[in-house]
Amino acid sequence: EVQLVQSGAEVKKPGESLKISCKGSGYSFATSWIGWVRQMPGKGLEWMGIIYTGYSGTRVSPSFQGQVTMSVDKSINTAYLQWTSLKASDTAIYFCAKQSSDGGDYNWFDPWGQGTVVTVSS
Amino acid sequence: DIQMTQSPSSLSASVGDRVTITCRASQSISRYLNWYQQKPGKAPKLLIYAASTLQSGVPSRFSGSGSGTDFTLTISSLQPEDFVTYYCQQGYTTRWTFGQGTKVEI
Numbered sequence: 254e255v256q257l258v259q260s261g262a263e264v265k266k267p268g269e270s271l272k273i274s275c276k277g278s279g280y281s282f283a284t285s286w287i288g289w290v291r292q293m294p295g296k297g298l299e300w301m302g303i304i305y306t307g308y309s310g311t312r313v314s315p316s317f318q319g320q321v322t323m324s325v326d327k328s329i330n331t332a333y334l335q336w337t338s339l340k341a342s343d344t345a346i347y348f349c350a351k352q353s354s355d356g357g358d359y360n361w362f363d364p365w366g367q368g369t370v371v372t373v374s375s
Numbered sequence: 376d377i378q379m380t381q382s383p384s385s386l387s388a389s390v391g392d393r394v395t396i397t398c399r400a401s402q403s404i405s406r407y408l409n410w411y412q413q414k415p416g417k418a419p420k421l422l423i424y425a426a427s428t429l430q431s432g433v434p435s436r437f438s439g440s441g442s443g444t445d446f447t448l449t450i451s452s453l454q455p456e457d458f459v460t461y462y463c464q465q466g467y468t469t470r471w472t473f474g475q476g477t478k479v480e481i
Contacts, residue, residue: 288471290419297476298411298419298462312469315376348418359425360466361409365418 255279257287257349257366264372265339272335273369275349282306282330286352288362289323289334293345303352304332339373346370377401377465381474388453388479396448396477398463403443407467410439410448413476414459422461423448453479 260274275287288303302313304323311323322335332349347369350362378401388394398408406426411419421430423439426446436451450457458481463474 290473298413298464298473300464300471300473303471314470350418355425355428359407359428361421361424362411362419362464363421363430365420368418 255351255364257351257364259347259349259366259369262370262372264374266375267339267341267373269339269373270335270337271339271371272333273347273371275332275334275366277330277332277351280351283327286360287325287332288350288352289321290348290350290362290365291317291345292348292368298348301334301347306332339371341373341375343371344373376470376472377404377468379463379465379472379474381461381463381477383477384475385478385480387481388458389481390453390455392453394450394453394479396461396463396479398441398446398448398474400444400446400465400467404465404467406442407465408439408441408446409464409466410437411462411464412457412459413462414456419462450479 256278258276284307286303289301291299301317304311306325324333349366353363354360380399382397408426410423412422413419422433427439438449460476460478462476
């Protein structure tokens with residue numbers, strides 16, 4: 254079974270750093286794309302960006318460029334999303350998801366991790 | 376980036392109703408359109424990819440259509456578990472975008 258398991262909820266203060274994780278299993282993690290999606294409280298889904306686990310190449314939404322860092326550790330099948338200085342506005346649920354394909358041009362997110370709740374408050 | 380606009384933002388319906396949700400892209404995206412369902416407190420779940428292909432395991436009451444800029448998700452007969460939120464997402468460009476969501480309420 255293809256599965257993504259994310260790290261647990263975090264409560265941080267503004268200005269603190271944070272790294273959350275997403276561990277894949279049941280497929281070839283080392284040659285896959287992993288995406289990150291933000292959902293602010295009571296709001297919709299926002300595509301943050303995506304990372305190719307093979308060589309850590311990234312595509313990042315302009316809205317998140319410079320605000321977060323995506324990385325991968327292929328040795329432990331884990332992708333990461335990192336902040337160096339959190340803001341209250343980073344409070345949200347963060348989902349990772351595997352980009353899947355029909356083998357042709359079409360791609361989608363499936364499956365998804367369960368989400369990591371990040372709360373930033375003084 | 377391509378903007379995705381869903382309508383309506385919310386709708387009220389009853390069990391057994393047929394409902395249609397519309398998603399419009401700000402430019403042509405061919406058939407690079409996916410639909411997801413999100414239940415409260417849960418991760419989104421893929422329903423339909425490539426505009427009209429039903430994901431394995433998804434009930435046949437769900438269907439998708441469209442190409443270019445206009446797409447629809449139809450639920451032929453609403454079941455109690457379908458009263459949740461639906462999102463479209465374009466995969467035409469390398470930077471994907473989601474619609475703002477449509478909440479289906481009883």
